[in-house]
Amino acid sequence: MAKNWYSIIDYDKCNGCLTCYSFCPHGVFETRSDGKPLVAHPESCVELCRGCQKVCPTGAISYFGDK
Ligand code: SF4
Ligand code: SF4
Structure with a gap:
């Protein structure tokens, strides 16, 4: 899969709810050692999917490739 879309976490906003x-x-x-999520496999992210952004309670998720 072309890697032009994957999630980015703003760790200042993330509360670690997972x-x-x-x-x-x-x-x-x-997961990182501090319990917060790590985008470990960006190549597996589905282009134009915004599922995790929709469920994140703190608005911490944006996307590389989002216009
Ligand atoms: S859903 Fe949002 S606040 Fe919760 S761990 Fe993920 S990025 Fe952080
Ligand atoms: S929920 Fe969708 S946008 Fe979020 S990391 Fe998974 S595949 Fe990517």
Whole structure:
């Protein structure tokens, strides 16, 4: 898959709830040592999917490639 779309986490806004991690059906996220999500597999992110952004309660998720 072309890598022109993947999630980006604003760690200043992220509260570590891991809702995005639990939600994503494509295994894009892993967890960091501080418990917050890491975009470990951006190549697995689905172009134009905004699922994790919609479920994030703090508005911490944006997308590389979003216009
Ligand atoms: S859903 Fe939002 S606030 Fe929760 S862990 Fe993911 S990025 Fe952070
Ligand atoms: S945009 Fe979709 S595929 Fe990409 S990390 Fe979020 S839920 Fe997973």
